[in-house]
Amino acid sequence: MTKQVHLAAHFPGVNNTTVWSDPAAGSHIEFDSFVHFARTAERAKFDFLFLAEGLRLREQNGLIYDLDVVGRPDTFTVLAALGAVTERLGLTGTINSTFNEPLEVARQFASLDHLTDGRAAWNVVTSWDEFTGENFRRGGYLPQDQRYARAKQFLEVATTLWDSWRDDDIVADKDSGQFLARPDVGSFAHTDSQFDIAGQFNVPRSPQGRPVVFQAGDSEEGREFAAAKADAIFSRHSTFDAGREFYADVKGRLAAYGRTPEELLILPAATFVLADTDAEAAELAHEVRLQQVSGQTAINFLEQLWNRDLSDHDPEGPLPEVDPLPGENTVAKGRASTRHHRDPRDIAREWRDLAAAKNLTTREVVIEVTGRQSFVGSARTIAETINHFVQSNASDGFILVPHITPGGLDRFADEVVPLLQEAGVFRTEYTGTTLRDHLGLARP
Numbered sequence: 252m253t254k255q256v257h258l259a260a261h262f263p264g265v266n267n268t269t270v271w272s273d274p275a276a277g278s279h280i281e282f283d284s285f286v287h288f289a290r291t292a293e294r295a296k297f298d299f300l301f302l303a304e305g306l307r308l309r310e311q312n313g314l315i316y317d318l319d320v321v322g323r324p325d326t327f328t329v330l331a332a333l334g335a336v337t338e339r340l341g342l343t344g345t346i347n348s349t350f351n352e353p354l355e356v357a358r359q360f361a362s363l364d365h366l367t368d369g370r371a372a373w374n375v376v377t378s379w380d381e382f383t384g385e386n387f388r389r390g391g392y393l394p395q396d397q398r399y400a401r402a403k404q405f406l407e408v409a410t411t412l413w414d415s416w417r418d419d420d421i422v423a424d425k426d427s428g429q430f431l432a433r434p435d436v437g438s439f440a441h442t443d444s445q446f447d448i449a450g451q452f453n454v455p456r457s458p459q460g461r462p463v464v465f466q467a468g469d470s471e472e473g474r475e476f477a478a479a480k481a482d483a484i485f486s487r488h489s490t491f492d493a494g495r496e497f498y499a500d501v502k503g504r505l506a507a508y509g510r511t512p513e514e515l516l517i518l519p520a521a522t523f524v525l526a527d528t529d530a531e532a533a534e535l536a537h538e539v540r541l542q543q544v545s546g547q548t549a550i551n552f553l554e555q556l557w558n559r560d561l562s563d564h565d566p567e568g569p570l571p572e573v574d575p576l577p578g579e580n581t582v583a584k585g586r587a588s589t590r591h592h593r594d595p596r597d598i599a600r601e602w603r604d605l606a607a608a609k610n611l612t613t614r615e616v617v618i619e620v621t622g623r624q625s626f627v628g629s630a631r632t633i634a635e636t637i638n639h640f641v642q643s644n645a646s647d648g649f650i651l652v653p654h655i656t657p658g659g660l661d662r663f664a665d666e667v668v669p670l671l672q673e674a675g676v677f678r679t680e681y682t683g684t685t686l687r688d689h690l691g692l693a694r695p
Contacts, residue, residue, distance in 0.1 A: 253676060254641050254642055254647070254676070255676055255678070255691075256637060256641045256671055256676045257516060257518060257647050257648025257649075257689075257690065258297045258649060258651065258668075258677065259292075259298050259299045259301055259341075259343070259518060259648070259649070259650040259651065260288065260289075260291070260292040260297055260299075260301065260651055260653075260660055261300075261302075261303070261520060261651065261652040262279075262285065262300065262301070262302055262656070263279075263652050263653065263654070263659075264279040264303070268543065268622075268654060269543075270539060270543060270654050270655060271656070272542065273542065273654075275655050275658060276656055277656060278656075279656050280323065282329075284656060284657040285329055285333055285657070286333070286336050287657040288300070288656070288657040288660060289333045289336065289337050290336070291657075291658075291660045292340055292660060292664070293338070293339060293340040295663070295664035296668070296677070296680065296681060298340075298648070298686065299341025299342060299343045299370075299372060299686055300341070301345075301650050302323075302326050302329060302330060302343065303323075303345045304323065304326045304345045304346065304347070306378065306383050306386060307383045307385075307386050309382075310382075311582055312554070312560060316551065326345065326346060327344065327346075327359050327363065330344050330363055330371070331366055331367075334363065337370075339370070339684065339689075341370045341371075341372055341689055341690075342363065342367055342371055342372065342686075343373070343465060343686075344371075344372070344374065345374040345376055345467070346359075346360075346373055346374070346376075347378050348375055348402040348405040349377050349384075349393060349398050349401060349402075350378060350386075353405050353408035353412065353448070354412065354450075356373070356409060357409040357412040357413060357454075358412075358452070358454050360462040361413060361454040362454055364457035364458055364459055365454070365457050365458065368458055368684060368685070369457065369458030369459045369684060369685030369687070370685060370686045371462040371463070371686070372462055372464070372482075373463070374465035374466070374467055375406060375465065375466050375481070376402075376466075377399060377402050377468070378398070399470075399472040399473070399476055400444070402476060403479075405446075406464065408441050408446050408448070410461060411439050412439055413452075413457070413460070413461045414456075414461070414695075415451075416437055416452065416454075416456040417436075417456060418456055420455065420456065435451075436451075437451040437452040437453060438450075439451070439452055459685050459687050459694060460695045461695050463686050463687060463692065465481060465484065465485050466480070466481035466483075466484055466485070467485040467486075469486070469487060469488075469497075474501050475504065477515065478504035478505050478507070478508055478510070478515065479508045482514070482516065482692055483516040483518055483690065484501060484515065484517050485519075485650060486517055486519040486520070486646070487520060488519050488646075489521045489646075489649070491639075491643070491645050494519060494640060494645030494646050495645045497517065498517050498645055498646060502515065502517070502644075514692070514693075516647040516648070516690060517646055517647050518647060518648050518650050519625075519646050519649055519650070520649070520650050520652050521625035521649040521651055521652065522624045522626075523624055523625060523627070523633060523653070523663065524536040524624045524626075524627045524628075525629070525630060525633060525662050525663060526628075526629065527629060528629055529627075529628040529629055532627045532632075533627055533628075536623070539624070539654055541618070543654070544617055544621065546566035547566070549566040549613055549614040549617040550562065550564060550566055550613075552617045553566075553570075553571070553613060553617060554582050555581070556575055556595050556602075557574075557575040557595070557599070558575055558576040558577070558578060558581055558582055558595065559573070559575070559576055559582065560582065566612065566614040567613070567614060568612060568613060569606065569612065569613065570602055570613050571613075575595040575596055575598075575599050576595075577594060577596065602616050602620060605619060625649075630670055631670055633663075633667050634667045634671050634674070635670075638671065641676070642676075651663065
């Protein structure tokens with residue numbers, strides 16, 4: 252059976268995957284940029300728009316890392332505003348479960364779901380570092396097992412709150428004067444190791460019943476959490492082999508929770524470079540990577556692995572002869588990329604082997620190892636590749652991250668989407684009104 256492709260758009264802001272210095276780039280904070288991006292996604296009949304959120308500006312050598320996301324407005328404010336200028340596009344926001352409270356988050360997402368007639372989704376994430384915790388009254392951080400335990404319980408509380416209202420609780424009978432079906436609507440009580448709360452939830456059941464729940468995380472705990480609780484996964488596995496392996500692993504966990512493979516969508520983040528021909532796209536992709544990884548950016552990445560001040564190192568020369576310094580105290584506070592699961596000295600040896608094999612400079616090595624565009628080619632090549640991934644169970648679709656804000660999605664919408672529509676694997680019109688409709692998910 253031919254699968255339908257799911258597509259979404261990630262508003263990238265300013266970070267090391269965007270080229271904010273390009274003449275075509277615009278603001279990452281002014282509302283006009285968000286409107287342009289969202290309307291392009293809706294014109295192309297995408298499932299949803301995705302917003303990430305960081306709770307602190309990250310640092311390197313004590314200074315703000317200027318190629319990370321900075322100055323992003325509050326997620327709920329942006330999504331609510333976009334709800335007023337779009338009609339069908341889903342609106343997904345990343346909200347942290349480590350430094351927020353369930354009542355606040357459940358209330359905000361239920362409200363957003365009402366305001367948008369059922370288009371809200373929550374990307375549940377955790378925060379691992381003490382650096383971010385300093386911004387909050389608790390300070391500190393939670394070890395990985397505890398932060399996932401908190402995330403699970405956080406979502407359980409939010410679900411309890413959303414389910415504390417039934418679909419038929421509002422009677423609003425003007426003749427009898429009866430407004431509520433029962434006097435205890437919204438009543439809840441929840442006690443576990445993280446939360447001990449009771450009261451009444453004050454937002455009636457929303458159009459989707461519950462907002463769609465996304466999860467972003469690749470650890471064993473993250474995969475299990477997604478299999479048990481999530482409607483979709485925001486994955487980083489955008490290559491074919493890694494995507495198929497991840498897809499099979501996570502989908503294979505669902506049966507243990509009484510779920511079918513259709514109840515969880517796997518949607519990797521994917522970058523792209525589109526041109527008239529494959530050769531032109533490959534040339535453009537190289538230029539984009541050179542813009543994304545300047546000499547100074549290469550040194551910044553190098554310092555994150557080496558955990559040393561390398562400001563005097565020549566990015567156009569060979570890799571440093573000195574080895575990285577392992578340890579928890581990193582030069583780049585708050586960056587997940589500094590939490591290497593292996594000894595950084597082993598990674599450095601791999602980089603040196605790569606440099607020797609290909610005769611690469613430091614900058615060229617960083618360009619090689621820090622990722623490249625997921626899809627490069629003509630519109631037809633990209634459309635066929637995306638469809639191949641989906642039909643081969645390497646993903647259920649993709650969350651596209653353009654390198655230009657806000658117009659980087661325009662050409663994809665105009666050239667790639669029509670080819671997917673012609674192939675019969677992507678909608679030509681929205682057939683439902685809610686995000687659950689777009690994603691093929693049942694209303695709980």
